[in-house]
Amino acid sequence: MTRLRNRPALDLRVEIRGELPREDAEYARTRSLALITDLGPDAHAARLRLTRPRDRSVTRPAVAQASVELDGAGRVRVELAAVAVREAVDLALGTLAGRAVRLRELGDIGLASAFESSYRPQFAARPLAERRIVRRKSVRLARRTPEQAVREMLALDYRFHLFSDVLTGQDSLVHRRPGNGGFRLVRAHSTARFGGPGLPLVESPHPAPRLEPAEAARQLWLTCWPFVFHTDPGDGRGRVLYRRYDGHYGLIAPIAGAR
The missing domain is CATH 3.30.160.100 (Ribosome hibernation promotion factor-like)
Incomplete structure (x- = not known):
């Protein structure tokens, strides 16, 4: 380098x-x-x-x-x-x-x-047996409204954004919806209508699933999604397992005890 x-x-x-x-x-x-x-x-x-x-x-x-x-x-x-x-x-x-x-x-x-750019980096074709979680990142979640989280996600050119929802106090995630230019909100444990934010933002009727990392990796493989938002069966905190462009996986989790 x-x-x-x-x-x-x-x-x-x-x-x-x-x-x-x-x-x-x-x-x-x-x-x-x-x-x-x-x-x-x-x-x-x-x-x-x-x-x-x-x-x-x-x-x-x-x-x-x-x-x-x-x-x-x-x-x-x-x-x-x-x-x-x-x-x-x-x-x-x-x-x-x-x-x-x-x-x-x-x-x-x-x-x-x-809308996803046609120049978005591509995922490398790595065989399933070779894929590993090669990066684990602990973050202190910023307190945001769903609308603020969406605008921050766009400014940073992310596919998804993990944050602490000021309306419910829950670990939450917003992400781009493929194809239609809209967004989706998922909360870790429950759903709560927040009213119209002035954005094409759809709230999931289901909380994030409780998954071990191996189970989340299996979902990535079965669905071909770029990431899986789920909760830790141990502490209940929201976390994201995502595909890296090198074909491996990364895991983002909140710092324990930090809100």
Whole structure:
């Protein structure tokens, strides 16, 4: 892994994972520097991570993940994939710039981003017997309304967002609904109508299932879903087992005792 940094005042980092030509890395750094400069002095903590795995099962192997912090507006993030590294860089930084301007000027990035991009990174075709939970992440859940959680999910370009629902105090999850550009809300233990949020948000009539990690992994395999939201049979907290782009699994769980 190679790291390239510009002068600290601009707080820019370009991270390379895998083997890339030096000129492609320099191109990414130059384009990132131009982006943060164009966004102005309230933009900082810009990050660009480039990944090009050797897996031949994907047709768009070059993945660019870009993010930037905007004073007073928060963080905006984009992750897109293309055939060539420079194409991925241009796609990610161009999309990030447009969303950052909208977030700063209007307060959110709009619902157009609710639809899955055709340049979303692809899942590697890893045999079932080789799949493992290779990353476990413990997080302190932010307290949000369902609407706030959806808007934050869109700004961060996530498929799902785990949060603590201020209306019920429960571990909850919002996610994109494939195909229709809408969203779905699932709570860990019960359902409760929250009223119209002004978003195409459907509330699940069922609580999250109680599953061990192996059972959640089996659901991922049987359904081909990108993730499974479930509760821990031990402590009852909500957690997410999700598919990684390398074909393995990741597990996100709340910090024990933290709400």
